[in-house]
Amino acid sequence: MSQWVEVSLKVDGEAAEAVAQELQKFCHQGVSVEQGGNMPIAWDEDENPQPEYLIVRGYFADDERAEETKQQIDRVLGYLNMMYPVGEAVYSTVADEDWADAWKVHYKPVRLGEHILIRPRWIDVETQPDDVVISLDPGMxxxxxxxxxxxxxxxxxxxxxxxxxxxxxxxxxxxxxxxxxxxxxxxxxxxxxxxxxxxxxxxxxxxxxxxxxxxxxxxxxxxxxxxxxxxxxxxxxxxxxxxxxxxxxxxxxxxxxxxxxxxxxxxxxxxxxxxxxxxxxxxxxxxxxxxxxxxxxxxxxxxx
Known part of the structure; x- marks a missing residue:
């Protein structure tokens, strides 16, 4: 059974774009950016809830080049840390049949503005009559x-x-x-x-x-x-x-x-x-x- 290496970092909003841009150079079909921690749901237009942090996550093949890829990622992150603190990458192994769906566990429904509700395609959620519901599977x-x-x-x-x-x-x-x-x-x-x-x-x-x-x-x-x-x-x-x-x-x-x-x-x-x-x-x-x-x-x- 072939396997994949999952690489992830917990970052703040300012660092997420830069980290995602660098990681996608090494990861198969790009990366995902997800909310982390407890995210309050706001209906009030004046409320602006913030996630505790964001998670940038990607996958690359666990093959003979995997260790070199890790070193390259760590080197790039080291350069980023000189300019802005982004932390260190966390690596784990995921089975071949699971890797494409592994990040979906962390992707939850989100309410925005007055009526917008973003729902992951694989999750059912209770809606209101005036909801503007967007069902989404971003893939990569x-x-x-x-x-x-x-x-x-x-x-x-x-x-x-x-x-x-x-x-x-x-x-x-x-x-x-x-x-x-x-x-x-x-x-x-x-x-x-x-x-x-x-x-x-x-x-x-x-x-x-x-x-x-x-x-x-x-x-x-x-x-x-x-x-x-x-x-x-x-x-x-x-x-x-x-x-x-x-x-x-x-x-x-x-x-x-x-x-x-x-x-x-x-x-x-x-x-x-x-x-x-x-x-x-x-x-x-x-x-x-x-x-x-x-x-x-x-x-x-x-x-x-």
Missing amino acids: AFGTGTHPTTQLCLEALEKLVEPDTDVLDLGCGSGILSIAAAKLGANKILAVDIDPIAVKATIENAQDNGITEGIVAQTGSLETVLSSARRFDLIVVNILAKIIIPMCDNHLGDTVRPGGKAIFSGIIDEQADDVEAALRKTGLEPYERLAQGDWVAILAKRPA
Whole structure:
């Protein structure tokens, strides 16, 4: 029986993105980011519950290269620890038939905003009549709904999506934001990601949520969207500040129709001023920030 090595780290919200980005270089089909500890459920719009910590988890083959892989991971984490404390990796062995589902044990239902409920596909949960329920199996694509960057985007979508809104989900990951937009009343959603695994996950998750029309998922990038000449009432970009800023230099603002709005996440609070400056250069006007811990989402609009 073949086996896999599970590598995991308990980190705070600020470190999760950096650790996930490094671990996915070594792990089969990427990594997951999960909530850890006791997570309170909040219905009140003004409440903003925080997980005690986040868990970044991935898997690689337990073969003749496993020990070398561990050493490489520890070396990378050592460099990260010089810049920001991320702790040490914990390694364990998982049987072949169990590895793909092992992380699911830690993935729980999450309530966000006023009505959004994210439910793992394999868990039944009691719902309310006005719940906007998103059933999700992210596979190994980013976007389980547990990371603050995703949660901020979902809360912003609940504020901004109106009937017949035309939405761009740039860097769609698991498709969670596209599905939320559709269930909140958006008319057409274009979901784009450079990773074919993410596009596949988006399509499968949309179908599982009963969305057979309205979402078009495709492999591509900002350049793909710009070359199509298609423009949107609302765009959502949940990536990283270091990617959003160069995108602004490449006409990111042109994807938004005059009078349209945009949501940007994956931003540490200390990066927000730089991102807002870049947004202004691309023709967008930041007008609000949403915050969760050290993470910020910036809402912007394009003048009519």
